Amino acid sequence: MQTLEALARDARALANGDVVLSAPETEVARQLQICNACRYCEGFCAVFPAMTRRLEFGKADIHFIANLCHNCGACLHACQYAPPHEFVVNVPQAMAQVRGQTYADYAWPPALGQLYQRNGLTLALALVGGLTLFLLLAVALHGQGLAALWHAPVGGFYGIFPHNLLVGLFAPVFLFAVLALGLGVRRFWRDVTPATSGAPLTAPATAEATDAVLRLKYLDGGHGDGCHNEDDAYTLSRRRFHHLTFYGFLLCFAATSVATLYHYLLGAPAPYDLPSLPKLLGGVGGISLAMGTAGLWRLNQRRHPQHGDAAQKPMDRAFIALLFLTATSGLALWAARGTAALPLLLCLHLGAVMALFATMPYGKFAHGIFRTAALLRHAVEKRQPHPIGLSAD
Numbered sequence: 001m002q003t004l005e006a007l008a009r010d011a012r013a014l015a016n017g018d019v020v021l022s023a024p025e026t027e028v029a030r031q032l033q034i035c036n037a038c039r040y041c042e043g044f045c046a047v048f049p050a051m052t053r054r055l056e057f058g059k060a061d062i063h064f065i066a067n068l069c070h071n072c073g074a075c076l077h078a079c080q081y082a083p084p085h086e087f088v089v090n091v092p093q094a095m096a097q098v099r100g101q102t103y104a105d106y107a108w109p110p111a112l113g114q115l116y117q118r119n120g121l122t123l124a125l126a127l128v129g130g131l132t133l134f135l136l137l138a139v140a141l142h143g144q145g146l147a148a149l150w151h152a153p154v155g156g157f158y159g160i161f162p163h164n165l166l167v168g169l170f171a172p173v174f175l176f177a178v179l180a181l182g183l184g185v186r187r188f189w190r191d192v193t194p195a196t197s198g199a200p201l202t203a204p205a206t207a208e209a210t211d212a213v214l215r216l217k218y219l220d221g222g223h224g225d226g227c228h229n230e231d232d233a234y235t236l237s238r239r240r241f242h243h244l245t246f247y248g249f250l251l252c253f254a255a256t257s258v259a260t261l262y263h264y265l266l267g268a269p270a271p272y273d274l275p276s277l278p279k280l281l282g283g284v285g286g287i288s289l290a291m292g293t294a295g296l297w298r299l300n301q302r303r304h305p306q307h308g309d310a311a312q313k314p315m316d317r318a319f320i321a322l323l324f325l326t327a328t329s330g331l332a333l334w335a336a337r338g339t340a341a342l343p344l345l346l347c348l349h350l351g352a353v354m355a356l357f358a359t360m361p362y363g364k365f366a367h368g369i370f371r372t373a374a375l376l377r378h379a380v381e382k383r384q385p386h387p388i389g390l391s392a393d
Helices: 004-015 023-038 047-052 059-068 074-078 091-105 110-118 121-142 145-150 163-192 203-215 237-265 277-301 310-335 342-362 365-382
Strands: none
Touching: 023 047, 023 059, 023 091, 047 059, 047 365, 059 091, 059 163, 059 365, 074 091, 091 110, 091 310, 091 365, 110 310, 110 342, 121 310, 121 342, 163 342, 163 365, 203 365, 237 277, 237 310, 277 310, 310 342, 342 365
16 A cells, blocks of 8 residues: 555645656666666666666656666676665566556557456467367368368368468458557657657667667676576576577568568469478578577576566466467478368467467567667667766766
């Protein structure tokens, strides 16, 4: 419960027309005030240079800095004020709680923001199962009853689901996900821009932020030895498995994009054989994505309980599981082409992909979009004169 002092403070803020901070945001502001006085962790990541440019932390500042945090845990293990100290400074955990709040606050449509709290592993797997069952029933009803589910069709998977039908099923879900994420991050960008100097995006800032995103620069602990996971030992595992997952997903997306160009521009419909570009991209991407998500699942299971927000673990694991199912079912589908297992595996793969797209705007996928926006604003802000007359880095 809020104390009388906190209630009085909020009442004064409302009376003055100020924005009232939530409990997680108030906690981040408290901890950053302590960190600003100490500055031992100043060279660890982008959070601390951004922090030193501020003497006070408003809502937009807190949202910006929270999404800069990569939850590497380095500052927690280095902090002299970390629990069990009476100051109870745990920056990774406090930032994670605010990040989860920002995803919900900036969700579009706003009414669906609560899905971030409900998007757990059980829901994700149930959605995959429901969509797979729906597709299996469609195959059975359209074909020769249940026998159609274990019969190798003529024409490959287009003999099961025509191309135009697949486009009609997936295009609306994918476009809605892009629209929802785009509108959400647009609101976030508009809110944090005035708090980060207000200067426009420039080519050098874009290049710097792009480099930080593509290299996952801030998962190196600030010294190149990596961050932390289950204890205070340095490890590069999180960075490597994130790279495998990130680039695996991009390669799979590139495979689909190239296949679309083959189909519409070259008049060459799927399936494709090696060494075609869609098959190479999809094969390498699927293997990379499967390896990366398997590694992230293991790390997530062993993660130090003080490194993040325990309430977000179901959402984290749901996203990892959906990516893993998408990758492995796609690889299995490739191996099963021309066999009687094709219909079952195709329905499973399509169910996993559709579930991934459907939950994308309201799951862990959002963290990459919001973090990229925060890194872009950080790169812009660094190039402006320091507001309190100190070095920015």
